[in-house]
Amino acid sequence: MIDLYYWPTPNGHKVTLLLEELADAGAKLDYTIKPVDIGKGDQFEPAFLGISPNNKMPAIVDHAPADGGAPISVFESGAILLYLANKSGRFFGDDVRSKVEINQWLMWQMGGLGPMTGQYGHFHVYAPEDIAYAKTRYANEANRLLGVLDKRLAGRAFIAGDDYTIADMASYPWIGVYDKAPIDLAPYPEVRRWHAAISARPATQRAYALAKQVNPDAGKPMSDEEKKRLFGIDPRK
Structure with a gap:
């Protein structure tokens, strides 16, 4: 248990x-x-x-x-x-190469997508002061990371390839988090396709x-x- x-x-x-x-x-x-x-x-x-x-x-x-x-x-x-x-x-993959692929994208999420999107949310939704520099800084970084993910997903069903892995599970919850300050996903068709596929899973x-x-x-x-x-x-x- x-x-x-x-x-x-x-x-x-x-x-x-x-x-x-x-x-x-x-x-x-x-x-x-x-x-x-x-x-x-x-x-x-x-x-x-x-x-x-x-x-x-x-x-x-x-x-x-x-x-x-x-x-x-x-x-x-x-x-x-x-x-x-x-x-x-x-x-988490079946061999050393797949594990490396999954692990590096898991670390990408832990060190990049999660923290930067979290800071975007902090300054756009929760912060008691309106700090334009911080809002712009983290909006730019969140969008940069979405661009990285969109390129990665081109030609792949999931982040590490054909199989759904913990790299996807780590990244998925950080897409479209803030209803009060949504990030426009229109420029990221691969992210939208991938996100919809995961959303549909039971x-x-x-x-x-x-x-x-x-x-x-x-x-x-x-x-x-x-x-x-x-x-x-x-x-x-």
């Missing part, structure tokens, strides 16, 4: 996407969701920090690791995807249905206090 410490954010969705796909691939890993309400400050609770010292979710605890030993905890969404893909033997639909179950208030305006907690200010200090 795996405990998944989760809140419905792009990084949280990465892990539910994989867990639901594993069920469809005949490699089901049973999991229980442990909600981490990042608006209330649950990510700063000492018990959670023992699992995720960077006070970020998602995180997991695997109570049945492959070595049969004590439970293993993993934080950082990319590390979780790699751990679960290796544990299950699915969605596992994707189940994974995203969890969002409303875990956080029925998703989409409602956040208070100033919730925003502070969301962006890393410990309410206990």
